[in-house]
Amino acid sequence: MYLFTCYILLFLIINLTFASFSISIYVVPSSLPLNGGEDGTLENPFSTVEQARDYLRTIIRSSFRRVALYPTYHFVKYHTLIFDERDHLTIYTTMTRDEQNRIQSSRKTNFIELDFPIISGGIHLTNWINDKGIWNIVVPASLSAVTQLFVNGHRVARSRLPATSYFTYEKGLDNRTRLAYQGFIYRENQFDNITLSSTSTTEFIIYHSYTTSRHYFSKIFPQNRTVIFSNPCLSVIGNTSIIKQSGQRFHLENVYEGMLNEEGSFYFDSITQILYYHPRKNESLQTTIIILPILETILSIIKVHQMEWNSIGIEHSAWMISKLNKSIPIDGRAAADYLDKSIVAVYLRNSSEIKFNNMEI
Incomplete structure (x- = not known):
């Protein structure tokens, strides 16, 4: 029992x-x-x-x-x-x-x-407007930047110039001043057809000997071809004491002209809060799923x-x-x-x- x-x-x-x-x-x-x-x-x-x-x-x-x-x-x-x-x-x-x-x-x-x-x-973005083949939509005002976008389950490229290669700047600034950490002298006519604004989130990605740094555009002085960033680098840009400074390369990200030139890329205008996307040929407004990480x-x-x-x-x-x-x-x-x-x-x-x-x- x-x-x-x-x-x-x-x-x-x-x-x-x-x-x-x-x-x-x-x-x-x-x-x-x-x-x-x-x-x-x-x-x-x-x-x-x-x-x-x-x-x-x-x-x-x-x-x-x-x-x-x-x-x-x-x-x-x-x-x-x-x-x-x-x-x-x-x-x-x-x-x-x-x-x-x-x-x-x-x-x-x-x-x-x-x-x-x-x-x-993220949020599922719908109600895009098709303006001559470029899609645009107003995103929440709480977003100060858009750094990623997913289309049909895949991350798409942030607009970039040049699309696949690099720019090179002419030389760094006087390394006896703080400006040597915040800018460089660019080559003639280098930015003639590129929109740069201190209120945008366009970034300069600069290649150093062993690393990269990211900088936001602040000012440009055409008279002596000088560009200044709002945030400094941790070391002198274009340090002449280093024999080879990665070929003095750089590229731009979140550039309007880069988005226009490259299918499958996006650009964010932080002033108007408008996000632009250049769709690929096989993408349509009716079937494309676009998710914005927030x-x-x-x-x-x-x-x-x-x-x-x-x-x-x-x-x-x-x-x-x-x-x-x-x-x-x-x-x-x-x-x-x-x-x-x-x-x-x-x-x-x-x-x-x-x-x-x-x-x-």
Whole structure:
């Protein structure tokens, strides 16, 4: 009798454990207004990962709970998806094919079907205007720069001049002055057909002996062919004490003329907040999916114990847009000394037993 009772108890424990693990919460984004009756079931799934997270925080649990995401884009938009000590024992994964088929068709309106869920730090840009073959759109005023753009799942080029090679400047400035760190003498007629403005985010990328530095345009003096940047380099530009200074090469990024010349490239006008894109010949406004990264840190996990992420993409993190500062050096040797080291797509700290399986980041 005692042995039989033990078997019964063991059977109940196993089944309770399996039952608690097998309970799944479902997340299916919706482009339509919802009635507020979402409860995380297949019939009434949550529309955001945040809703699922907040719901699980109300449940006392001693075993894993599964959060299944529909394989489409899950845009977190302007706020980092934050997990803390309240979010232990959770598995985030993709829905099975059977679960996908049980989602009501009305919830799939205007869906972009994917092979796996993608938690995106971007926004889906629609309502582009086609102006003589160049697309343009006004982006949120909160963006001080646009450094990345994804078209049909692939990163496209930021406009560049020259498109594939380099410019060379004539020489550096007098290295006895601070200006030697902030400019150079350019070659005759070099910028005659290029739009340069101190209020733009056009960048000069200068190649040194072993590294590069990025600079924002400030002033140009045609009378002595001098260009000055708003942010200095950490060393003299065109240092004559070095025999070969990488051929004194440089190129420009985020240039309007570069976008006009190159299909599949973009240009951002920070004054008008207009983003321009030069589409490729096989791209149309009706079918092209364009995503603009706006969030630098998409996922933050702090003081979490036991969490798994399976078969999910974390994509479209932005780079250097929230704290654009045109006065600091941006040099390959010391950028980390000036930029916030916590600006990463996935931030993980003071956590244990966090597993990422078959992820795309």
